[in-house]
Amino acid sequence: QQQVKQSPQSLIVQKGGISIINCAYENTAFDYFPWYQQFPGKGPALLIAIRPDVSEKKEGRFTISFNKSAKQFSLHIMDSQPGDSATYFCAAKGMDSSYKLIFGSGTRLLVRP
């Protein structure tokens, strides 16, 4: 079944802390795993993405960890800042579909000053 399960639904972190959002999938035919960040009143924007042949990808304070055998991937935000407060969506693309992303349900992150 084409589904990506995301947790937690909401997350509150103190400034400077680490935010961790997890996603899990069942379909092994996914070949691309992006994370999108959405601020209120804006469209989603690509934050970082990974392919299944890589176990970790880091861009600045944002890191994706990918566990192919467990079919899980997670987003870590180091030194979280109030400006990181947004909704985060993980997603996955099937090998058989060039254009369709399966989105997770989203995580609302609040970083307290």
Added chain:
Amino acid sequence: DTEVTQTPKHLVMGMTNKKSLKCEQHMGHRAMYWYKQKAKKPPELMFVYSYEKLSINESVPSRFSPECPNSSLLNLHLHALQPEDSALYLCASSLAGGPGELFFGEGSRLTVL
């Protein structure tokens, strides 16, 4: 220019009205998308155009009619909508061949009375 521009930003319409949402991009992308997003939910794919041809229709009701006049423009014609169609409608674009990175507009917030 890495923008996807959507107009109008807000639209209120009655159930008997006919209106259109417009989307424009000048990034040379040959794939364009319409997504629907309800509050606190992930974007749901509606339509995908690739090289100005409809590539994906996610079983969307015929009261939504997409149109891609050229490689830079995407329209969504609305007719006889229902109150449950009230949502944020997002346009996105990407390189042809898949959403390696989806560039989203800010959306058109539609209210159907």
